[in-house]
Amino acid sequence: MHQLSTIELLPPEKEYLGVVGFPIKHSLSPVFQNAALREMAKGNPSFESWEYLRIEVKPEELPELLKICRDRGFRGLNLTLPHKVEVLELLDEIDPVAAKMGAVNTVSFQNNKTIGSNTDGYGLSKGIETTLGMSLKDRPILLMGAGGAARAACVQCLEEGCSHLWIGNRSKDRLDALLEDLLASYSPDRMEGFLTGDEIPDVPGDTLLIQSTSLGLKPEDPLPVTEELLAKIEGLYDLVYGKEPTRLVRTARSMGKLAADGLTMLVHQGAKSLSIWTGEEVPVDVMLDAVKLKL
Numbered sequence: 001m002h003q004l005s006t007i008e009l010l011p012p013e014k015e016y017l018g019v020v021g022f023p024i025k026h027s028l029s030p031v032f033q034n035a036a037l038r039e040m041a042k043g044n045p046s047f048e049s050w051e052y053l054r055i056e057v058k059p060e061e062l063p064e065l066l067k068i069c070r071d072r073g074f075r076g077l078n079l080t081l082p083h084k085v086e087v088l089e090l091l092d093e094i095d096p097v098a099a100k101m102g103a104v105n106t107v108s109f110q111n112n113k114t115i116g117s118n119t120d121g122y123g124l125s126k127g128i129e130t131t132l133g134m135s136l137k138d139r140p141i142l143l144m145g146a147g148g149a150a151r152a153a154c155v156q157c158l159e160e161g162c163s164h165l166w167i168g169n170r171s172k173d174r175l176d177a178l179l180e181d182l183l184a185s186y187s188p189d190r191m192e193g194f195l196t197g198d199e200i201p202d203v204p205g206d207t208l209l210i211q212s213t214s215l216g217l218k219p220e221d222p223l224p225v226t227e228e229l230l231a232k233i234e235g236l237y238d239l240v241y242g243k244e245p246t247r248l249v250r251t252a253r254s255m256g257k258l259a260a261d262g263l264t265m266l267v268h269q270g271a272k273s274l275s276i277w278t279g280e281e282v283p284v285d286v287m288l289d290a291v292k293l294k295l
């Protein structure tokens with residue numbers, strides 16, 4: 001694992017990428033990104049010198065890290081908690097969708113510029129398509145959560161043309177802030193918010209439930225929605241992932257619903273970042289196999 005001080009000491013002959021967070025010890029990104037680079041090197045030996053690092057820096061160290069990585073010729077970085085929002089003011093350019101999401105998870109260094117984009121929404125969409133066979137377009141969506149992941153997910157659903165979006169959250173403040181930001185870019189006819197514990201919205205039977213609260217990480221966590229709500233929907237995508245499917249995914253499956261956890265989102269967001277940095281198609285299957293093996 002690298003810190004600010006060790007980045008400066010890296011041997012110059014390699015091409016570097018990395019994931020930056022605090023803490024970062026448990027990130028799976030180096031596992032599947034390096035697996036992809038090794039696979040890509042079989043067809044193109046120039047990728048033999050590419051390496052994806054794990055980098056731990058505190059928020060106050062992020063400006064210095066970006067400067068060192070740009071000057072040192074890094075190809076790009078992924079950002080994770082707590083850097084996705086703070087990085088916005090450190091960039092030369094921001095992709096318009098990332099600006100609507102209010103978060104950046106991918107930084108590219110090009111022509112001495114630092115450019116931000118967000119591949120989380122793409123990862124979510126591809127994850128849903130590949131595991132549930134569902135498209136966000138024309139789909140009624142009920143999304144639980146109003147944190148960082150929910151923000152990217154809501155923008156992706158609205159950008160891809162979901163037919164309606166219900167957003168549920170525990171705390172009113174965060175829900176209201178999210179709705180206010182979305183209403184700056186999208187029509188109020190397309191969305192409505194509700195508080196967890198309030199009456200469940202009357203959603204149609206083809207609704208996709210996207211679970212983006214942090215509930216489910218611990219086995220003792222309560223279900224983020226009631227079984228009454230699960231009974232109403234067609235499919236569930238739970239952003240939370242781990243060695244085993246979450247309790248919510250298991251419950252939904254036991255009720256005969258299509259349900260998947262967020263591992264495919266993780267891999268597809270990383271695959272999109274890697275394709276931005278390399279300009280090439282990347283071996284998503286190899287990445288998914290590598291992460292499953294690690295788990």
Ligand code: NAP
Nearest residue numbers: 145146147148149150170171174212213214239262265266
């Ligand atoms: P975050 O910004 O901290 O937001 C947390 C969300 O969970 C908020 O909506 C919060 O509600 C809700 N929450 C937390 N504890 C709760 C509880 N006890 N009861 C009800 N609601 C609760 O986190 P985030 O970055 O959005 O991440 C959320 C989850 O998505 C995490 O588990 C993360 O690992 C996962 N994720 C997965 C991927 C992937 O690639 N699969 C990508 C990003 C994130 P309040 O507003 O009421 O606090």
